[in-house]
Amino acid sequence: MALGDKTFKDQIYGSIDVKKAEVDLIQTKAFQRLRWLRQLGFVNYVFPCAEHSRFAHSLGVLHIMGRMSHKLNDLGFLPDHDVDRVRLAALLHDIGHFPMSHLTESVYSAIEKQKANIENVAGIEDDPYDKHPLVRFATLKTLRSVNHEELGSLVVENYPEVRELVGDMAPLIGGIITGLTESNYLEHQLMHSSLDCDRQDYLARDSHMTGAIYGRVDVDYLIGALGVGKTHLANYRSVDLIGVYAKAQQTLEHYLMARFFHFTRIIGNKTCRAFECLAKAVIYEMIRNHSGWPFKDFSQIKACLGERERSEEFLEFDDINLWRCLREYSKTDQATNHYKTFLQMLRYRIRPKVILDFACLRQTKDHHSAADEEYVKLKFMLENGVDFLMEPLEISDPTHIGWQEMSVDIERVDPGTGKSKEDEKDYDQYQIETPRIITRNGEALRLIDEKSSITMDLSQTAYQSLIVYYVEPKADRSELEKRCTNASKLILTRIRSA
Amino acid sequence: MVELAALGACANTFALKNDDFEDRVYAQKAIYLVQLFGMDLGYRYAWDVRGPYCRELAQDLDVVFENGLNARYSLSSKGLARAKCVVDLIDKTPDQLDKVHWLELLASLHFLRHIRFGMTIEVQKANKVLAEEKPRLGSKELLKQAWSALESVGLEKELLF
Numbered sequence: 001m002a003l004g005d006k007t008f009k010d011q012i013y014g015s016i017d018v019k020k021a022e023v024d025l026i027q028t029k030a031f032q033r034l035r036w037l038r039q040l041g042f043v044n045y046v047f048p049c050a051e052h053s054r055f056a057h058s059l060g061v062l063h064i065m066g067r068m069s070h071k072l073n074d075l076g077f078l079p080d081h082d083v084d085r086v087r088l089a090a091l092l093h094d095i096g097h098f099p100m101s102h103l104t105e106s107v108y109s110a111i112e113k114q115k116a117n118i119e120n121v122a123g124i125e126d127d128p129y130d131k132h133p134l135v136r137f138a139t140l141k142t143l144r145s146v147n148h149e150e151l152g153s154l155v156v157e158n159y160p161e162v163r164e165l166v167g168d169m170a171p172l173i174g175g176i177i178t179g180l181t182e183s184n185y186l187e188h189q190l191m192h193s194s195l196d197c198d199r200q201d202y203l204a205r206d207s208h209m210t211g212a213i214y215g216r217v218d219v220d221y222l223i224g225a226l227g228v229g230k231t232h233l234a235n236y237r238s239v240d241l242i243g244v245y246a247k248a249q250q251t252l253e254h255y256l257m258a259r260f261f262h263f264t265r266i267i268g269n270k271t272c273r274a275f276e277c278l279a280k281a282v283i284y285e286m287i288r289n290h291s292g293w294p295f296k297d298f299s300q301i302k303a304c305l306g307e308r309e310r311s312e313e314f315l316e317f318d319d320i321n322l323w324r325c326l327r328e329y330s331k332t333d334q335a336t337n338h339y340k341t342f343l344q345m346l347r348y349r350i351r352p353k354v355i356l357d358f359a360c361l362r363q364t365k366d367h368h369s370a371a372d373e374e375y376v377k378l379k380f381m382l383e384n385g386v387d388f389l390m391e392p393l394e395i396s397d398p399t400h401i402g403w404q405e406m407s408v409d410i411e412r413v414d415p416g417t418g419k420s421k422e423d424e425k426d427y428d429q430y431q432i433e434t435p436r437i438i439t440r441n442g443e444a445l446r447l448i449d450e451k452s453s454i455t456m457d458l459s460q461t462a463y464q465s466l467i468v469y470y471v472e473p474k475a476d477r478s479e480l481e482k483r484c485t486n487a488s489k490l491i492l493t494r495i496r497s498a
Numbered sequence: 499m500v501e502l503a504a505l506g507a508c509a510n511t512f513a514l515k516n517d518d519f520e521d522r523v524y525a526q527k528a529i530y531l532v533q534l535f536g537m538d539l540g541y542r543y544a545w546d547v548r549g550p551y552c553r554e555l556a557q558d559l560d561v562v563f564e565n566g567l568n569a570r571y572s573l574s575s576k577g578l579a580r581a582k583c584v585v586d587l588i589d590k591t592p593d594q595l596d597k598v599h600w601l602e603l604l605a606s607l608h609f610l611r612h613i614r615f616g617m618t619i620e621v622q623k624a625n626k627v628l629a630e631e632k633p634r635l636g637s638k639e640l641l642k643q644a645w646s647a648l649e650s651v652g653l654e655k656e657l658l659f
Contacts, residue, residue: 080540110501110542117503120537120577128500145554180544181616234547273583381501428546429553 008059008254012204018061021084021165022091026059026160029315030095034058036318037094040206041101042275043266045349048296054094060201064219065090068190070195071226077186077240085169086187089176090197095162096151096177099322100283103276106137107283108298110144115297133281133338134402134471135386145296149178150306158305159314185432186228189242194256194435195222201416203259206266214261218251225251229436233428241444243436252435252447253455256410263408264463274352274469277402278342282326285339291321338399345473352402355393355484356468356491361461362407377495379405379466386468388494392487393470400471409462410455499565502558504539504577506567509559511581511589516563520598523548525559527601528584534608534653535580545614549632566636583651590647592640603628603635603644609651621645 018026025031034055044050069086072078078086098104117124131135140423153174156162163170175181179192190197198217207215225248228240244252266272287293295301295317304313329335330343344350360372381388386401393401435446448456470481470487508514512528515521530543530550540557543550562568573581591600610624629636650655 109540112538113501113504116537116539117500120574120580121503121507122501122572122574122577124503124571145542147542150542175616178542180542181614429544429551 009061010056010060011064011200012060012208016059018059018062018299019068019084022062024165025088025091025162027367028159028165029312030162030208030347031058031092033318033486034094034097036320037099037101038319039101039202040210040267041272042115042171042279043210043269043277044274045205046269046271046359047212047266050206050210051211054097057201057205058091058094060205061093061197061364062087062091064197064200064223065190067223068226071223071241072186072190072228075226075228077228081183082187085172085373086176088166088169089173089187089191092156092162092166092173093152093177093191093198094148095155096153096260097148098151099317099319100279102278104283104322105146105148107287108279108301110284111139111287111297112138112145121492125336132386132398133285133336133342133399134277134400136284137277137280138382138403138405139360151199151301154302155314159311160308161200170220185239186242188432191432194351195242195244195252199259200255203255203262206262207258210266212262214264214265216256217255217257219255221251224248226235227438229438229442231431231436231446241432241436243438243444245438246440249437249447249450249453252437253453256435256455257458258465260408260410260458264465268406268408268465270354270357270443270465270467270469271351271454273404274354274402275346275349277404277469278346278352278471281402282339282342282346283322285336286326286329289334290325290332292328293325339402341473342471345471350471350473352471353480353484354467354469355389355488357383358467359463359465359467362464363460363462368391374492375464375466377498378468378491380497381498382466389468391468392463392494394483394487395470401468402471403468405464405466407462407464408492410459499504499518499561499567502562502567503571505529505538505555505558507560507573507577508537508539508581509562509568509574510571511578511583514559516559516599516600520561522556524598524601525556526555527590527598527605529555530609531584531601532548532581535583535651537577537580543609543613545609550609550613552567556577585645590643590650592643595635595640599635600644601622603640604648606635607641607644608648611654 006018006023008018010016035053037054039052039057040050065087069078069083073080073083098108112128151228156166156174156177157170166173176191178189179188203215203217204219207213222244225244227243227245229243230238231241233239250332254398287296294313301317304310304483323476326343330340345352356378358372358374358375372479382403386398386403389401390398391394437447437450438446446457447453508529509525514528516524516525527549529539529541533539533541541552541555543552586600587604588597591597606628607624610627611621612618625641628641645654
């Protein structure tokens with residue numbers, strides 16, 4: 001297989017060989033847009049070097065996909081033309097990405113949800129979060145109804161320059177990107193599974209760029225130990241699935257654990273999360289009210305991809321333009337006072353004060369397990385409104401109080417995270433995406449079924465973290481510190497006596 | 499929780515339950531179909547053993563039932579008009595099938611024809627795949643009834659058998 005039509009230098013892998021067809025795609029305006037999308041939102045507010053872009057990440061995913069697909073090709077499982085296709089899918093997997101990492105996806109999801117509620121539900125007319133803009137995104141965790149994969153497949157199929165280059169492969173590549181349409185199971189696993197090329201690159205790249213070492217795993221050994229084995233899906237269909245040979249079981253488990261720590265320590269950093277909540281609140285208000293921002297909802301974003309003459313508009317959907325509009329809108333009379341405050345805090349990194357920070361472990365099989373009684377009580381109180389925090393904080397306006405919950409488990413290893421996922425145990429999607437070990441007799445055994453697996457036990461536990469924060473840009477920091485410490489003590493006393 | 503109001507209201511209207519596997523299959527297919535009638539709740543489905551399945555919907559349904567959102571919200575007149583199209587389909591359940599399998603058949607045929615392969619395929623090809631993967635639902639008579647039902651509510655047009 002001829003590679004090396006062009007070579008990019010890369011901090012993680014040294015160099016990345018790219019084929020002519022891929023270079024052509026990289027040169028398209030739609031792909032160049034990825035240079036203007038930062039990979040990690042506001043993580044750089046805590047880890048200052050995390051400034052890398054979706055562009056660099058996409059090249060990294062191409063590199064990992066190249067290595068994984070070559071390995072499968074060598075093993076006789078992926079013909080040359082399929083290798084070409086999955087490489088293109090890897091390169092283009094983020095081509096529909098939203099600005100500011102996943103923050104804007106959440107905002108558009110909230111907009112879509114509100115639209116659906118107002119249209120279809122009796123008695124819902126007002127915005128219930130008008131007075132609590134920071135609470136809007138506290139619990140919106142299960143649904144990303146708007147997602148970059150769907151938009152990515154539309155770019156591949158409709159953006160003229162890209163469509164021309166991928167030709168008839170467009171629907172197949174789009175299908176691999178979304179993971180929703182039928183594709184070869186091996187291709188699906190390469191792009192959507194515990195061991196997929198996207199996860200492998202972001203773990204290595206984010207770790208390198210943040211300087212946090214959690215993500216340093218032995219990717220070379222993992223890829224070298226890749227194999228394909230047989231398993232049965234539902235209806236007793238026998239299929240080939242990717243796994244790693246038994247000798248790499250611990251490397252695989254280290255990789256899964258590394259991702260767990262990556263999420264809990266980097267993505268889940270409490271300061272980053274508080275800044276991200278501020279960002280979501282301002283983006284939401286700006287999108288709703290600012291005439292200068294053309295992408296009012298998901299259908300408007302998709303619309304510019306549906307018409308050839310409007311496709312260039314999509315190129316404006318980036319971090320730079322979003323920041324420009326955020327600033328522009330703050331100068332208008334329409335912008336609320338809290339919008340202006342939040343935006344200033346974001347621009348100048350004035351940290352929201354985290355007043356409560358609870359973390360606990362929960363058994364994933366039990367939705368209600370109370371590993372920490374105080375955690376459960378606090379969450380219950382927060383879900384019923386944040387007004388109870390005003391008196392301890394000595395404030396009269398709840399607008400500046402926010403909270404946010406996150407939950408991290410060792411993804412896709414254990415199906416038993418509640419009754420829905422118990423159902424999934426029998427679903428093909430889970431079976432295909434869960435990590436597997438290739439046994440000596442050629443079986444692709446689920447890691448969870450391997451008796452010596454340490455992640456099997458750990459995977460039945462989820463880490464949960466709940467933060468409550470307060471936004472006060474003008475107060476004297478030491479006075480604020482004192483006030484928040486007192487408030488925190490008072491609130492804890494109330495939780496304990498509740 | 500208000501984010502899930504529309505889903506709660508649908509659960510109310512369709513009397514969805516979340517107690518056992520069959521309940522959840524029914525809920526998945528009812529929501530799949532109501533989205534086709536313009537109530538886009540944002541759930542995107544993939545093909546699975548019992549037809550189109552959305553993992554995020556399964557998680558959200560847990561939240562809806564744990565918090566009683568199905569009793570808290572009801573559909574507006576516009577929402578009810580969309581839901582009625584699904585009710586009309588349910589009313590066409592043939593004698594030889596229960597409602598769960600009927601909705602499974604309808605949603606599966608639509609998904610197979612329009613979504614699973616990334617493009618619209620011929621009815622005959624969708625029938626063939628369905629008969630292979632779900633032999634119990636793949637009789638000629640049932641398939642014809644299902645396509646007619648989908649045609650009657652405007653989800654398919656001018657089908658020739």
